[in-house]
Amino acid sequence: MSEADTLADAGKWRVRDWRRLGVRGAELIPQTRMSGPMPWVIAIMVAMTAIALAAGLALGNAISLARAEIEGGVTIQVIEPRDEIREREAAAAVDAIKRLPHVAGLRRVPQAELDGLIEPWLGTGIAAATGAAIPVPSLIDVRLKGPATPPQLAAIEKAIAKVAPSAKVDAQSSWLRPVFDAMVSLQVLSISLVLLLAGALAAAVLLAARSALGANRDIIEIVHLLGGTDTQVARVFQRSIGFDAAGGGTVGLALAMVVILSLGRRFASLGAGLVDSGALVWTDWLLLALVPLLSTLLAMLTARLTVLHALRKML
Amino acid sequence: MLAIAAPVARSDQTQHRYTSMTADGEIVHFDNVGLRYGTEREVLSDLTFTLFAGRFYFLTGASGAGKTSLLRLLYLAQRPSRGAIRMFGTDLITLPRSRLPGLRRRTGVVFQDFRLIPHLSAFDNVALPLRVAGHQERDIGGPVRDILEWVGLSDKLDAGPATLSGGEQQRVAIARAVIARPAMLVADEPTGNVDSEMALKLLRLFEMLNRQGTTVVVATHDLDLLRKVPDSLIMRLDRGRLADPTGALRYPPRRLT
Numbered sequence: 012m013s014e015a016d017t018l019a020d021a022g023k024w025r026v027r028d029w030r031r032l033g034v035r036g037a038e039l040i041p042q043t044r045m046s047g048p049m050p051w052v053i054a055i056m057v058a059m060t061a062i063a064l065a066a067g068l069a070l071g072n073a074i075s076l077a078r079a080e081i082e083g084g085v086t087i088q089v090i091e092p093r094d095e096i097r098e099r100e101a102a103a104a105v106d107a108i109k110r111l112p113h114v115a116g117l118r119r120v121p122q123a124e125l126d127g128l129i130e131p132w133l134g135t136g137i138a139a140a141t142g143a144a145i146p147v148p149s150l151i152d153v154r155l156k157g158p159a160t161p162p163q164l165a166a167i168e169k170a171i172a173k174v175a176p177s178a179k180v181d182a183q184s185s186w187l188r189p190v191f192d193a194m195v196s197l198q199v200l201s202i203s204l205v206l207l208l209a210g211a212l213a214a215a216v217l218l219a220a221r222s223a224l225g226a227n228r229d230i231i232e233i234v235h236l237l238g239g240t241d242t243q244v245a246r247v248f249q250r251s252i253g254f255d256a257a258g259g260g261t262v263g264l265a266l267a268m269v270v271i272l273s274l275g276r277r278f279a280s281l282g283a284g285l286v287d288s289g290a291l292v293w294t295d296w297l298l299l300a301l302v303p304l305l306s307t308l309l310a311m312l313t314a315r316l317t318v319l320h321a322l323r324k325m326l
Numbered sequence: 327m328l329a330i331a332a333p334v335a336r337s338d339q340t341q342h343r344y345t346s347m348t349a350d351g352e353i354v355h356f357d358n359v360g361l362r363y364g365t366e367r368e369v370l371s372d373l374t375f376t377l378f379a380g381r382f383y384f385l386t387g388a389s390g391a392g393k394t395s396l397l398r399l400l401y402l403a404q405r406p407s408r409g410a411i412r413m414f415g416t417d418l419i420t421l422p423r424s425r426l427p428g429l430r431r432r433t434g435v436v437f438q439d440f441r442l443i444p445h446l447s448a449f450d451n452v453a454l455p456l457r458v459a460g461h462q463e464r465d466i467g468g469p470v471r472d473i474l475e476w477v478g479l480s481d482k483l484d485a486g487p488a489t490l491s492g493g494e495q496q497r498v499a500i501a502r503a504v505i506a507r508p509a510m511l512v513a514d515e516p517t518g519n520v521d522s523e524m525a526l527k528l529l530r531l532f533e534m535l536n537r538q539g540t541t542v543v544v545a546t547h548d549l550d551l552l553r554k555v556p557d558s559l560i561m562r563l564d565r566g567r568l569a570d571p572t573g574a575l576r577y578p579p580r581r582l583t
Binding site: 229230232233234235236237238239240241243323326 | 401402404405423424428443458459
């Protein structure tokens with residue numbers, strides 16, 4: 012070895028000495044031979060897992076918020092073309108419902124608000140132009156003390172049947188049920204994706220660990236013959252995969268954050284109530300931050316079990 | 327069943343499993359041991375012998391006689407196909423795999439092809455047995471530098487095996503084998519790649535370890551080497567069978583240690 016090489020080696024000494032002291036045994040298997048593309052695979056897995064998890068959490072938030080708002084809501088439509096009768100039946104229905112014990116509150120939707128609902132299609136000034144106003148049904152928004160159940164709906168129907176025969180009672184949750192069902196399906200899908208990605212991550216680590224074991228078989232045999240235990244060898248692999256997973260996981264989470272924040276901004280700009288309500292809360296962000304940590308733990312556990320299982324076949 | 331009636335007293339099967347040796351100084355006992363690889367014919371047959379603590383053994387024989395296979399059994403790289411082996415008072419046949427590392431740490435090995443870890447420096451290669459045994463880093467540096475200085479490699483602490491000559495690699499391998507002061511040292515052609523001066527020096531190192539109580543087993547072709555250790559015992563393998571015409575292995579001369 013030349014003098015220059017010797018000096019270069021001396022320069023490296025401190026770093027190597029530190030590594031040896033700090034992470035004893037990590038050098039036993041060369042890191043480059045062990046990891047390869049593994050940090051990038053883990054980064055992609057973590058990014059996809061975090062995005063799927065964020066979607067699941069956002070859907071969960073949207074569902075619970077909407078449920079809380081809609082579950083106890085009942086809409087009464089007084090469908091009567093004659094203004095006076097419609098007005099009278101609506102007022103009588105309000106009086107009758109008010110007295111029911113399970114009703115927490117009610118609100119008759121003002122005419123101006125109803126006109127506003129049809130304005131996008133028919134514009135304003137219909138009465139002036141045609142000489143008659145459009146007979147829009149009167150709406151009464153009723154809020155119950157708990158979720159709307161069939162007996163409660165029946166009680167409301169019974170209370171208004173005589174005073175407002177043209178009234179129709181609808182639980183808001185019943186017409187939104189297909190939307191809820193679809194959202195729950197999407198949530199289940201995203202949770203399944205998270206689990207599948209965790210499985211895929213474990214499989215990738217398993218293959219990487221097996222390949223690293225094959226590539227380093229000679230070294231492992233020497234360590235065994237020098238009295239090294241399976242646990243010591245497994246710890247080297249576990250630690251190396253742990254470093255890869257921690258690095259890849261951090262990159263993956265950063266990528267996921269960019270995607271989640273930009274998607275969140277786009278959805279928020281839609282201004283649709285149900286979508287808006289799916290905003291992530293701080294506990295959700297905490298869960299997302301745990302994804303790389305849990306991925307690292309999963310990767311380390313998989314590496315450990317794979318290596319220990321494989322070593323059992325060696326003497 | 328013993329192939330040759332061994333006159334040495336057999337140790338009691340019920341004795342403590344991890345005693346270094348039996349009361350009569352036995353460190354290794356082979357009883358009718360055979361070894362075959364796969365379905366091939368046996369490479370070692372009917373080996374029955376005892377190695378005693380503190381003795382110096384040479385293992386000789388022609389190429390293919392089974393020297394390396396016998397050494398592999400001694401350094402626990404292989405289990406026999408038949409027969410029984412007792413090492414350090416422990417029955418290896420029934421010993422669970424999890425307890426092998428403890429026995430391996432008591433045996434130093436010099437491999438014929440050195441088997442240094444290619445990406446570790448000479449220092450780290452030599453330090454490996456101590457690290458594996460769980461020694462603190464502060465207790466490792468001194469002994470490793472001392473032993474490397476002893477084998478004449480104090481200026482090669484940071485050199486990787488690829489930058490060392492064959493003889494230097496051999497010396498690193500020897501330093502690694504003896505650094506943890508093993509109870510038994512097994513060396514496969516340890517002087518095969520060094521000049522005669524270094525060969526003699528290494529032999530003196532083995533003798534020194536032997537004087538300190540280490541049982542030494544050296545496989546060699548070099549008949550000159552045998553003459554340089556007058557107190558040594560010779561095990562000669564011939565086509566997988568142990569030739570012991572003098573009965574030295576069965577009736578070892580006692581030596582005060």
